[in-house]
Amino acid sequence: MANIAVVTGASSGVGREFVRQFDRGAGGPLDQIWVIARNAEALEVIAEQTATPVRVFALDLTKRSSYECLHDALEEEAPTVQWLVNSAGFGKFGDFGQISEEDEGNMVRLNCLAVVEATYHCLPHMVAGSRVVNMASIAGLIPQPGLSTYSATKRFVVDLSRTLDYELGPVGIHVCAVCPKFMETGFLANPGDAREVRRMTTIGYEKPADVVRKALHAAVLGRSTCVTSPDMMAASVVAKVLPASWVMRAQDLFFTARAGE
Ligand SMILES: NC(=O)c1ccc[n+]([C@@H]2O[C@H](COP(=O)([O-])OP(=O)(O)OC[C@H]3O[C@@H](n4cnc5c(N)ncnc54)[C@H](OP(=O)(O)O)[C@@H]3O)[C@@H](O)[C@H]2O)c1
Numbered sequence: 095m096a097n098i099a100v101v102t103g104a105s106s107g108v109g110r111e112f113v114r115q116f117d118r119g120a121g122g123p124l125d126q127i128w129v130i131a132r133n134a135e136a137l138e139v140i141a142e143q144t145a146t147p148v149r150v151f152a153l154d155l156t157k158r159s160s161y162e163c164l165h166d167a168l169e170e171e172a173p174t175v176q177w178l179v180n181s182a183g184f185g186k187f188g189d190f191g192q193i194s195e196e197d198e199g200n201m202v203r204l205n206c207l208a209v210v211e212a213t214y215h216c217l218p219h220m221v222a223g224s225r226v227v228n229m230a231s232i233a234g235l236i237p238q239p240g241l242s243t244y245s246a247t248k249r250f251v252v253d254l255s256r257t258l259d260y261e262l263g264p265v266g267i268h269v270c271a272v273c274p275k276f277m278e279t280g281f282l283a284n285p286g287d288a289r290e291v292r293r294m295t296t297i298g299y300e301k302p303a304d305v306v307r308k309a310l311h312a313a314v315l316g317r318s319t320c321v322t323s324p325d326m327m328a329a330s331v332v333a334k335v336l337p338a339s340w341v342m343r344a345q346d347l348f349f350t351a352r353a354g355e
Contacts, residue, residue: 096125096173100164100216102155102208103182105131107279108229110140111302112179112310117144120310121177130155130164130212131182155182155208156200165215175219177313180209180251181229185244187294188287197286198243205247209254213269222266225313228255230271232321235330239342240290248273252319259318268316272309274300275326296352297325 099116103109109131116127126147129137134152141148151167153160168175183205186193209228216226233241234248255271262269276282276299285291305322312320321327333341 096171097123097176098126098128098173099124099177099179100128100130100175100212101177101179101181102130102212103180103229104129104140105133105136107181107281108277108302108306109179109181111306112181112227113140113144113148115303115306115310116177117146120307124176126173128167155212156203158211161211161215164212168215168219173219174221174224175216176224177227178212178216178220178225179227179229180212181227182208183229183247183281185231185233185241185281186286187241187244187290189240190242193243193286201243201247205244206250206254209251213258217267220267224267226255226258226267226269227309227313228269228271230255230273232273232275232323232326232330234271235273235319235321235326236333236345237338237342238294239346240287240294256318259316263316268313268318270309270313270317270320272305272312272320272322273326273330274305274322276300277302277305293349293353293355296349 099121101109101112104113113127116124124146126149128149130151130153131137132154137150141150153163186197213226228251230251231248233245234252238245252271255269259269275297276295278299300323308322309320321330
């Protein structure tokens with residue numbers, strides 16, 4: 095039976111970095127890596143650059159029919175899913191009413207529902223030692239006005255990861271929500287309100303390679319949450335004990351001061 099990793103959002107950014115690190119053996123021996131995103135061409139390029147055999151699934155994960163395709167392939171091949179990485183996701187910055195209804199809805203469909211669906215279909219093919227890595231965000235631990243729907247979708251990912259990890263722990267499967275700050279990936283290519291982006295990114299950036307390395311380490315250790323930078327770890331501890339309204343006000347003042355507005 096083939097041991098595989100399934101990576102959504104594999105065509106760029108963090109997902110592509112997971113594929114690279116799996117290919118170098120970071121996730122243990124794998125017979126295949128299954129890569130999922132809409133951009134078939136980008137996935138084919140990754141397949142060509144990867145020594146481990148790659149199976150390409152050009153799917154739009156906001157569409158229900160995409161999961162039938164994944165389900166059928168899993169039933170047909172009956173692999174052992176050692177790793178599921180849910181990295182597909184996007185965020186739009188700006189006031190709630192300024193973001194299109196389509197984008198608001200698709201953030202929920204992709205950032206939340208796709209994580210549920212992909213996990214649901216992969217879980218029957220997992221065994222003790224298998225891991226699910228869900229790309230959340232520090233926005234899932236610290237509420238972010240100006241990024242409200244995105245922030246709420248990532249809170250969903252954090253809570254789903256923690257509860258599933260608890261449920262599945264007894265059978266040796268662990269689920270980890272990864273909470274980085276910003277990274278210079280496709281995520282920031284078309285992000286919406288440029289002023290909000292400028293203000294919020296004053297907290298600084300992490301490198302996708304570091305985030306993925308820390309995420310894999312945390313997942314192997316069976317941790318259900320991985321905050322990948324020390325400053326955000328401290329901020330998330332403070333945010334946990336203070337009222338949410340204080341946290342949001344303090345952030346606002348911080349961003350305004352840092353952005354020099
Ligand atoms: N970069 C950051 O600052 C940051 C910070 C915290 C958390 N995150 C989270 O990290 C994850 C990865 O983001 P990234 O930084 O790697 O951004 P990215 O470079 O834009 O990658 C996003 C991936 O999602 C895929 N995707 C988008 N819409 C899709 C759809 N409808 N169906 C299937 N795949 C879709 C994209 O591929 P196609 O376009 O080919 O479909 C791409 O592979 C996301 O969940 C994001 O929320 C990012």
